[in-house]
Amino acid sequence: MTRVIVHAGFHKTGTTSLQDYLRENREALKPYLRYYGKADFRQAGADARTYGQRRYWWRRLRFRRSFRQFLSTIPDAPLIVLSRETFSGAMPGHRTWLGRRVETYADAAIPLAQEILRALRYRFGAEVRVEFLYTLRDRQAWLASVHGHLLRSIDVTDDLAEFAGSFASLPDPEADAARIASALAPVTVHTAWLEDHALKSEGPAAAVLDLVGLPASVRAGLPAAARRNAGQPAEMRAQFLQINRAGGSRTARKAAKEALLAASRQKP
Secondary structure, three states, X not given: OOEEEEEOOOOOOOHHHHHHHHHHOHHHHOXXXXXXXXXXXXXXXXXXXXXXXXXXXXHHHHXXXXXXXXXXXXXXXXXXXEEOHXXXXXXXXXXXXXXXXXXXXXXXXHHHHHHHHHHHHHHHOOOOEEEEEEEEOOHHHHHHHHHHHHHHHOOOOOOHHHHHHHOOOOOOHHHHHHHHHHHHOOOEEEEEEHHHHOOOOOHHHHHHHHHHOOXXXXXXXXXXXXXXXXXXXXXXXXXXXXXHHHOOOHHHHHHHHHHHHHHHHHOO
């Protein structure tokens, strides 16, 4: 019987570190699991994110097709791990096509998980054992990380206090994960906190390796994880906020932010 662990989110919970570690150690882990991440199903990941912002039935159908197309290209294996945070939809704080802010994961994550579940049963048979994993993070740290990402990627003009205040009464990822688990029952849904795994040798990827049950002797031979996608320092975030508030064309704002990022990469 095939077992599939689907790490389906959430954004800004150590996902890049988790995915990079599993990808970089893919060969060492191959006798125990087959790992697939962003580069393996770019279209399905993009379609899931788009559905999160535009939850039309035809966009859900597009994700269904692209995800099933990906599954048709991979070989059978006893244990498969899939990881992509866009399987939860769009990051909160982004805007829908109507200009409304995405404020929760569950509305998109539940139908996406249902499509993933159906596709895996279609590909591997009704007896396939599917488990979902959602990684979590302290709410305030998560909001700060989301805010920093949005300052860089879109034109957020709220400072952190304003941004966090606007989410004060809305569901956080932990509540979303509970709602998803209820909707998917009896399918197993796991949660793992970044704070519980970040300092482990494998970093956030330890959450997956714990579920896999990788032998201790194998884990001991794996390299230590490097921290990835740590975000920009406070000074740069302040500069991004200033650029966003200054107005002007979107093209000019994007160019100004890219110049700042390029300059920071050149610093010793």
